[in-house]
Amino acid sequence: MLKIVVLLKQTFDTEEKIVLSPSGVNEQGAKFIINPYDEYALEEALRQREKHGGQVIAVACGPERSQEALRTALAIGADEAIRVDGSSLPDDGFTVAGALAKVVEPLQPDLLLAGLFAVDSGAGSVALQVAQRLGLPHASAAVKATVLTKAEAAALPAAGGSKGQGAGGESVSASGNGGVSVLPQAERYALVERDIEGDTETVLIPLPALITAQQGLNEPRYPSLPGIMKAKKKPLRTVDASELWGGAAAASVADAAPRTQRTQLFPPPPRAAGKLVPGEPSEQAAALVHLLRSEAKLL
Amino acid sequence: MSKTILVFAESRDGALRRVAFEALGAARQLAGKDGAVHAVLACSGGAADEAAALLARGADVVHIADDPALRAFAPEAYLAALGAAMAAVRPDALLLGHTAMGRELAPRVAAAHGAGHIADVTAIEPSADGGDVGFIRPLYAGKAFERRSFLPGHPWVITVRPNNLPAAEPVDAAERKGTVQALPFTVPALYTAVRSLVRRTGGKLDLAEADVVVSGGRGVRSAAGFEPLQALAGVLGGAVGASRGACDAGYCDYALQIGQTGKVVTPQLYIACGISGAIQHLAGMSQSRVIVAINKDPDAPIFGVADYGIVGDLFEVVPLLTAELQRAQA
Structure with a gap:
């Protein structure tokens, strides 16, 4: 049995244009989704639950509209959901991580899952800060994850000693530092393949731990109609942020007060209109090389 | 105002990554003329060439953490080395590249030190007339941008996006006055057993x-x-x-x-x-x-x-x- 907590964030759909207004990003009529990387995390949680049994709890920090993302997570298969009302929280990763850590800690998860980053802020900071606060190890950018028992972990073949060609002609480096014997004793371990800028590293970490999901970890499922019906009866709890610190505002709590603030929000600089290169393909190729050299000062 | 800045100088396959020099350039800008720029190198079996390259581009002090535990990337070992550097230098800001490694280390260092983290910075606006320093970063992958600044009273952790900030310029050999120091640190209990690293990119450029x-x-x-x-x-x-x-x-x-x-x-x-x-x-x-x-x-x-x-x-x-x-x- 695994108790799995998934950190979710509701974000703008990636096909949405971002329109700025003086008060911030214009949300009028925008479509919101579960952050795509968090969808992989949720899917992984459901698959691990299907394999090992247990419970999946989705946790989000955000304004009231985030309920929708959590309801979707319940429809997809999560058992429970908790929303930390983020409307009164300062917009800073340190504060949000502080709030999420407070909510996750009493749940005592065996496995904490989150997306590698959120497609809105793009920082990829909060989940790792939560892990640090909870004293959990992590494996980030997972493209494959397997939960093993102590015996299974011990039975893994010796690590990383061989240097040479892999099956696909890729080179396998000898940089391994060992197997389960170098790790603290645990009931369960996770064997994680992670993406490092295109290379793949395989690590073994003891649970409880945080795993962050990279694209390609799995193929997320869609909510089914029965799932949507069932979701309506599943528990979705809202926690007011001030409850987390005994009624105090986050800003007045030493280990939750914001460390950074946004001082400006602005659109990207517009790009000047480009030009089409005319002619037959060979003329186009020659003309383009000339333009890149003479006009763009490249090459 | 002068500041003390620490740079995590990331290397890959025994050579510094270009973003390390970009972070060094940003560090000099943040430190100011009279400030100090420190760099920390994590290695197993020496990093004299990397240290020399950092000195050649104006680092004041290069700290070398050298231990077999840093051969494979166990985040705990790297975090311990960075923690030792933070304790030794007590910097106003720590800079890292917004790379796979930097993205993993920065949030944990920030949380451990009660520091703010501004990630994926593409430009830095120096403070004018005693105002704050502005960090420009993309939102929605560049559909919008924000300027963020740090609130006073805590250290700063900044990850800089590769390819965006100017690299530190080489310093004339006669004017190089930086020094190299060994950085002692205690290897913690490891939570990450690295089993293999498969180079699917064939060492090609990221x-x-x-x-x-x-x-x-x-x-x-x-x-x-x-x-x-x-x-x-x-x-x-x-x-x-x-x-x-x-x-x-x-x-x-x-x-x-x-x-x-x-x-x-x-x-x-x-x-x-x-x-x-x-x-x-x-x-x-x-x-x-x-x-x-x-x-x-x-x-x-x-x-x-x-x-x-x-x-x-x-x-x-x-x-x-x-x-x-x-x-x-x-």
């Missing part, structure tokens, strides 16, 4: 750091269709990327995906081949300096952001372009 990116979309039609793009990237010394369409269709690995999901790239030259230009793809590349689009469809949205457009068949145009560049280089 997309985020490449000066030239040649990228393919659905128009490439198959995995084999990427071959002419690889040849073009080869001539230009660049890297190959892809749109979500190409990745979803199974033509290439998700590791190559450029867009709001996937990687955001800002090369000097971006060549989009057979990519229509969905909003989520444009977000990932439209901050490139020069954009070239090659597409059969003259109405493809990609032409709206391209500096130079070629309406045509990429399988005809790309090889001609490769040949033209080879001729020009000969």
Whole structure:
């Protein structure tokens, strides 16, 4: 049995244009989704639950509209959901991580899952800060994850000693530092393949731990109609942020007060209109090389 | 006001990454004329060349953490080395590259030290008239930007996006006064057993750091269709990327995906081949300096952001372009 907590964030759909207004990003009529990387995390949680049994709890920090993302997570298969009302929280990763850590800690998860980053802020900071606060190890950018028992972990073949060609002609480096014997004793371990800028590293970490999901970890499922019906009866709890610190505002709590603030929000600089290169393909190729050299000062 | 800045100088395969020099340049800017710039190197079995390269570009003190535990990337060991450097230097700010490694370390260091973390910084606005220092960073992968600043009273942790900030300039040999120190640190209990590292990129340039990116979309039609793009990237010394369409269709690995999901790239030259230009793809590349689009469809949205457009068949145009560049280089 695994108790799995998934950190979710509701974000703008990636096909949405971002329109700025003086008060911030214009949300009028925008479509919101579960952050795509968090969808992989949720899917992984459901698959691990299907394999090992247990419970999946989705946790989000955000304004009231985030309920929708959590309801979707319940429809997809999560058992429970908790929303930390983020409307009164300062917009800073340190504060949000502080709030999420407070909510996750009493749940005592065996496995904490989150997306590698959120497609809105793009920082990829909060989940790792939560892990640090909870004293959990992590494996980030997972493209494959397997939960093993102590015996299974011990039975893994010796690590990383061989240097040479892999099956696909890729080179396998000898940089391994060992197997389960170098790790603290645990009931369960996770064997994680992670993406490092295109290379793949395989690590073994003891649970409880945080795993962050990279694209390609799995193929997320869609909510089914029965799932949507069932979701309506599943528990979705809202926690007011001030409850987390005994009624105090986050800003007045030493280990939750914001460390950074946004001082400006602005659109990207517009790009000047480009030009089409005319002619037959060979003329186009020659003309383009000339333009890149003479006009763009490249090459 | 002068500050003390610490840079985590990341190396890969025994050489410093370019982003380490970019972080060093940013550190000098933040430190001010009378400030101090420290750099920390994590290695197993010496890093004299890297240390010399950092001194040559103006680092004041280079701290070398050297231990077999740093051979493989166990985050706990790296965090312990960084923690020792933080304790020894007590910096106002720690800078790292916004790379796979930097992205993992920075949030944990920030949380451990009660510091703020501003991630993926593309520009720094120096403080004017005693005002705050502004850090510019993209939102929604570049569909918008924000300026953030740190609130007073805590250290700063900053990750800088590769390819965006000017690298530290070399300092005249006569004016180099930096020193190198060993950094003692206690190796903690490790929670990460690294079993293997498979180099699927064959040591090729990381997309985020490449000066030239040649990228393919659905128009490439198959995995084999990427071959002419690889040849073009080869001539230009660049890297190959892809749109979500190409990745979803199974033509290439998700590791190559450029867009709001996937990687955001800002090369000097971006060549989009057979990519229509969905909003989520444009977000990932439209901050490139020069954009070239090659597409059969003259109405493809990609032409709206391209500096130079070629309406045509990429399988005809790309090889001609490769040949033209080879001729020009000969």
